[in-house]
Amino acid sequence: MDNRPIGVFDSGLGGLTSVRELARLLPGEDLLYFGDTARTPYGSRSRDTIIRYGREDVELLLARGVKAILCACNTVSSTLPADYTAGLPVPFVGVVDASAAAAVRATKNGRIGVIATAATVKSGSYTRALDALDGSLAVTAKACPLFVPVIENGYVGREEPIVTALAREYLAPLKEAGVDTLILGCTHYPLIAEAIADEMGPGVTLIDSGAQGALALRGALEGAGLLRARRSGGEVQFYVSDSGENFAEVGSLFLGKDLAGAVHPFTLAAP
Amino acid sequence: MDNRPIGVFDSGLGGLTSVRELARLLPGEDLLYFGDTARTPYGSRSRDTIIRYGREDVELLLARGVKAILCACNTVSSTLPADYTAGLPVPFVGVVDASAAAAVRATKNGRIGVIATAATVKSGSYTRALDALDGSLAVTAKACPLFVPVIENGYVGREEPIVTALAREYLAPLKEAGVDTLILGCTHYPLIAEAIADEMGPGVTLIDSGAQGALALRGALEGAGLLRARRSGGEVQFYVSDSGENFAEVGSLFLGKDLAGAVHPFTLAAP
Numbered sequence: 001m002d003n004r005p006i007g008v009f010d011s012g013l014g015g016l017t018s019v020r021e022l023a024r025l026l027p028g029e030d031l032l033y034f035g036d037t038a039r040t041p042y043g044s045r046s047r048d049t050i051i052r053y054g055r056e057d058v059e060l061l062l063a064r065g066v067k068a069i070l071c072a073c074n075t076v077s078s079t080l081p082a083d084y085t086a087g088l089p090v091p092f093v094g095v096v097d098a099s100a101a102a103a104v105r106a107t108k109n110g111r112i113g114v115i116a117t118a119a120t121v122k123s124g125s126y127t128r129a130l131d132a133l134d135g136s137l138a139v140t141a142k143a144c145p146l147f148v149p150v151i152e153n154g155y156v157g158r159e160e161p162i163v164t165a166l167a168r169e170y171l172a173p174l175k176e177a178g179v180d181t182l183i184l185g186c187t188h189y190p191l192i193a194e195a196i197a198d199e200m201g202p203g204v205t206l207i208d209s210g211a212q213g214a215l216a217l218r219g220a221l222e223g224a225g226l227l228r229a230r231r232s233g234g235e236v237q238f239y240v241s242d243s244g245e246n247f248a249e250v251g252s253l254f255l256g257k258d259l260a261g262a263v264h265p266f267t268l269a270a271p
Numbered sequence: 272m273d274n275r276p277i278g279v280f281d282s283g284l285g286g287l288t289s290v291r292e293l294a295r296l297l298p299g300e301d302l303l304y305f306g307d308t309a310r311t312p313y314g315s316r317s318r319d320t321i322i323r324y325g326r327e328d329v330e331l332l333l334a335r336g337v338k339a340i341l342c343a344c345n346t347v348s349s350t351l352p353a354d355y356t357a358g359l360p361v362p363f364v365g366v367v368d369a370s371a372a373a374a375v376r377a378t379k380n381g382r383i384g385v386i387a388t389a390a391t392v393k394s395g396s397y398t399r400a401l402d403a404l405d406g407s408l409a410v411t412a413k414a415c416p417l418f419v420p421v422i423e424n425g426y427v428g429r430e431e432p433i434v435t436a437l438a439r440e441y442l443a444p445l446k447e448a449g450v451d452t453l454i455l456g457c458t459h460y461p462l463i464a465e466a467i468a469d470e471m472g473p474g475v476t477l478i479d480s481g482a483q484g485a486l487a488l489r490g491a492l493e494g495a496g497l498l499r500a501r502r503s504g505g506e507v508q509f510y511v512s513d514s515g516e517n518f519a520e521v522g523s524l525f526l527g528k529d530l531a532g533a534v535h536p537f538t539l540a541a542p
Binding site for chain 2: 045149150153161243
């Protein structure tokens with residue numbers, strides 16, 4: 001039993017889809033969220049820069065005394081070296097492995113699709129994770145670099161022309177490959193799940209990486225005896241590296257409630 | 272006469288439209304470009320963060336011995352305090368004042384439009400600069416937050432559906448206002464000038480802020496006696512805070528030539 005907060009981080013806002021799921025699964029836990037809004041997005045940056053930023057994010061949460069870390073950013077989960085995350089003093093769960101496992105459970109025809117940022121696709125992390133679970137799978141990965149800015153600007157409607165035009169273009173190779181399971185390998189994408197499902201057609205299972213990360217974190221806490229005493233009403237505090245206003249505004253899109261009082265901006269000093 | 276290089280900076284790539292124009296206007300000058308590609312885009316960030324980043328960019332160029340600075344980023348030009356830029360040890364030219372002056376020269380009906388990032392529009396910089404030149408102008412400003420990511424992902428064609436759909440939406444209030452002059456208040460936008468011109472219709476003059484910044488810088492150097500001895504074949508060196516590969520690739524879109532050999536990545540140490 002451990003009453004310290006759980007740490008969750010993301011390059012920006014996307015990880016809030018994990019927070020929503022964690023708050024549902026573990027309503028008594030305190031959560032400490034860090035969104036690196038002064039340097040988001042990570043998904044178009046180079047590997048070295050993503051590793052540097054990811055390590056800074058982890059160290060920031062450790063310095064605030066968290067008992068476990070959920071990396072709710074697919075880009076960072078795909079890029080932080082395993083020997084670094086394995087050596088951390090608290091359990092570390094990334095959304096990539098959690099989502100790969102869920103996809104393997106869901107697929108019937110063995111054809112799995114992955115949509116994600118350019119950096120996640122380039123890293124090959126999903127293909128490696130899926131291969132390790134089942135070497136016979138056919139995996140098709142497609143970078144969708146414009147989904148994040150489009151979503152962050154509030155274009156999320158099922159029939160929004162910009163969303164449907166991009167979905168048609170980005171999802172064509174996945175439809176062609178005949179996937180029956182599609183990993184939303186970026187925690188922003190659940191906000192446009194309806195448009196994605198419409199384009200993919202019926203019979204394709206969508207895997208929400210933010211929610212899968214939350215489930216895997218619960219499992220890790222249970223396994224390590226780190227859940228806190230049962231109660232309800234856990235608190236969520238949000239730390240952001242840019243101003244809190246933008247975050248509170250767009251964050252409400254993700255969480256469906258007002259965040260204003262719980263957002264703490266501070267300046268991130270890079271090493 | 273001064274043979275030191277000219278410094279040009281931008282949050283990322285957009286300033287290359289200024290570099291192209293400077294190289295045409297002053298072919299003998301050496302240029303030193305800094306693009307903060309590890310933290311781009313600035314246009315959606317808060318005022319405090321933009322000021323912090325902009326000052327770091329300026330200090331980086333000063334430390335490398337430039338004789339003048341062109342701030343080729345409308346967002347930073349709109350946000351850095353005038354008492355800071357006026358106190359710098361070398362001439363500093365921002366694209367906002369240069370573009371406002373060009374728009375005032377161009378307009379016939381006194382109705383001027385501005386399209387720019389969210390931060391530039393929110394700052395009110397163009398409206399203030401235009402007002403100071405002519406208090407009788409009617410200014411309509413519209414933030415176009417998705418143009419930058421769309422352009423950086425290579426969607427620049429005149430009939431590209433994503434570009435034309437966004438142009439229709441973003442430009443509607445400017446057409447309604449009857450502007451005869453439209454400031455492209457972000458140095459990315461010249462890459463989609465054709466689609467913007469098509470949507471605005473004939474009789475609307477587009478003002479390229481990157482090119483206007485270059486013209487104003489030439490004027491400032493002439494005025495201060497800082498041009499170098501006449502020659503051709505000035506060198507351009509590019510410094511970027513993220514990996515050089517992405518920059519060289521997308522940068523070729525802006526400059527129309529291969530940059531690979533002249534790009535130097537380095538780690539930006541924030542204070």
